[in-house]
Amino acid sequence: MSENLTVNTERPKMTSKDLVSDQEVRWCPGCGDYSILKQVQTVIPELGLNREDIVFISGIGCSSRFPYYMETYGMHSIHGRATAIASGLKAARPELSVWIITGDGDALAIGGNHFIHILRRNFNVTILLFNNQIYGLTKGQYSPTSEEGKITKSTPAGSIDHPFNPIALAMGAEGSFIARSMDRDPAHLKEMLRRANVHKGTSFLEIYQNCNIFNDGAFEIFTEKKTKKQETIFVENGKPLVFGANQEKGVKLDGFKPVIVDIVDSSNSVNDLWIHDEHDRVKAGILSRFFDNPALENHFPRPFGVFYTESRSCYEDELNKQIEYAVTKNGKGNLDKLLRGKQIWELA
Amino acid sequence: MSENNEVLDRVIIKFAGDSGDGMQLTGSEFTNTAALLGNDVSTFPDFPAEIRAPQGTVAGVSGFQLHFGSVNVYSAGDMCDTLVAMNAAALKVNLRNIKKGGLIIVNTEGFDPKNLRLAKIAEEDNPLTNGSLDNYQVIKIDVTKLTKAALEGSGLGVKEIDRSKNMFVLGYLYWMYNRSLDNTIKFLEEKFSKKKEILDANLKVLRAGYSYGDTTETSMRRYIVNPAPMPPGTYRNIMGNQAVAIGLIAAAEKSGLPLFYGSYPITPASDILHELSKHKNFGVRSFQAEDEIAAMASVVGASFGGHLATTASSGPGIALKTEAIGLGVMLELPMVIINVQRGGPSTGLPTKTEQADLLQALNGRNGEAPLPVLAACSPADAFDTTFEACRLALEFMTPVMMLSDGYIANGAEPWRFPSSDQLDVIKVNFQKEKNDGDKFLPYKRDERKSRPWAIPGTPYLEHRIGGIEKQHETGNISYDPENHEFMVHLRNDKIEGIADYIPEQKLDSGPEKGKLLVLGWGSTYGTIKTGCIRAREEGYEVAHAHLKYIKPFPRNLGELMYNYDQILIPEMNMGQLLMLIRAKYLIPAIGFNKIKGLPFGVNEIKNKIIELMK
């Protein structure tokens, strides 16, 4: 993302503190959003960006207050449209570093259409989707990622909606960088933020975020020490899929079918395991489907890390090329010629 | 020229046939030739709503109306003097719009049993034989047969031969109206420069049509329409949608900003997108969004980034854009929204014209969300109005709505186009420095109540804007009741204050004081103007004023109206401007409304004037 930018050397080097705005942070105490804000403010100064070139755009929801807390350019817009607004901004100003802050309701319900279209167009922006599986700002209705049967204010008898799998959705929408992290793992989150920023194209990072008011503990099983190692699998490019309290389990591919195997006391060794390849679309598709309800027996662990990435041209670069080509071919636009058109006549 | 020539001061011709008969081309070629000859012209095409309506049916009729004269013409006119009907369906659809005693030129082959059946006319009711056309002068020509004869031995297939029959009609009309073939020959040579056989065939048929007039006695008469008293200068022909596109590019050039156009295809606004997409060498960034909502949202984003950000749509699309336009009002960012109105509500009549989105333009947003509203009154005026909409948006940091409609969008007229240096420079000053000691206040106001435009990329001016109510000057979120009321008034005062920076309302024609003023807006201009001229010719001293600025109204509008006993407001809606005028000026203005998807006719206006003044 930084390749178009020349670093402004006249301005003192940015620190995390410079990114803290004068606005009082108004999230509920204990909300996962605090950690995400902190990691973003920590990572950005390392990225070689100019502060004036950074723009945060959000929609509506708890997470969408985020831009107010960043001492950068920012827009807190309307529900679901941050991705579309960012598309216009990026088409107009390709050199800017544009970050989109959204939530499960904002990106996947009211803004679903814009979300899939920005992924396929591949604008060079970073989307941080704070997934808390609930509507927080409107005080606790189920969201498109809430599990079936969820009891909320709007579903007293349990939700009958089947939830979205955001990673699989992004895969289907031709996303060029698809990753997942969590609020409770600062080191991993920072690493994912860095990778998302470096990727040229639309980077989609889903962040499991705890809403301790309306959906406390939704991701506990993945984030808390007791269960984390059993229930998650942190994938890294070129490394085998290993998990478990003592790294004793792994995932093997039997054709296209993933199987969980014991690598300590069975006939399988680490050498038989599935080696993660971020550039393999088919395998990423299978990985994205590790989305079982953790209550089920023999369920797969939930993956975190970069599922898939590919290098593909960005919309704004192609747009620029077309403009440059038109100028080369027809010459720079001449207003008088345009006003005259093709056929004129004189009247005395 | 023979002694049979009759001199006319104006003629309305309608070319009508099946969609595949090439009537649009025939009409526009006749128009170009008329314009080159110095006639004043005004045209309006009328396409079938379906893309591929069944051949020969009433639904498949495509028409092109041309009004040309040695006097000034201000609209495409209503009742036709001459109708060209290529088949029975075309005659059936258009017969009610021909003057009694008018001339009807028919292609007899289009009235064979098959075509009659397709037009749902019983064979015994064939209008060519049942006497129903006795009140008209009918010229029957077997165009199909004559075209075939002209191209015998050309080696062309049946389809190609059939396709050139419109050239026969054109040639015949050139003979009838004493026009030279030169312009069309030149046009064909360019169009078919790579297809020699097709070019030859077209030229042959064109000339055959002309000679047919010369050598047969189908018509006793030929007509002469002399040049019109047009202001001297250089002219071109312009369509409304094209004028909007050129207006946007011109405003971008004169403001020194890149042009961003985000839109979603919709009838009848899509041609603006098509036209702009052709001019990428002006740096135009046209973006076809996934929906109307995204189109508008992309405009908000591009405006935040410092572009001249624009979009166009029609009623249903504008309805979808509403929320993001409201955001634009709240953010106070410049953007231009063009509504090419069509018949509503809902999907309504996509290819027909109406003026029923005025109140939507003014009030179709949640909350108190004022923005300037301008209306174009003709295809050429769409250029000026678009340019002005851009000026107001940029100088006052506000979304501006520009209203056009289907009649302006597809209509065409001669345009004495300006040179680029005749266009005003639009001043844009991006904020570069902090404006309050060591702070930057994004909502600090200048004397016009406009706020600074500090775009991303400007060091030290980082700031956040948003849709939540903001504190005066700082732009920080504020839920304070006093501040909210203050801000609501401030945003409104800013828009109303624009009245000091726009011209006063002028009379278009008629006495400065008197019994009746006709007040119009939008595409009714030409018809009202002509209606008033006719009424005055009959001794009724009526005045006409036409509004370009509807929000805010010109500051002298009240005074101007108080000089008349009565105000008549014709509109293609149920009385929307009427309501605004009555509410604001407390005068009992009278409405005159037509909601048929069709423009007013000159006589309708004239008769209404006479009825009120008698």
Ligand code: SF4
């Ligand atoms: S409601 Fe939930 S998501 Fe929203 S701020 Fe409070 S804890 Fe965070």
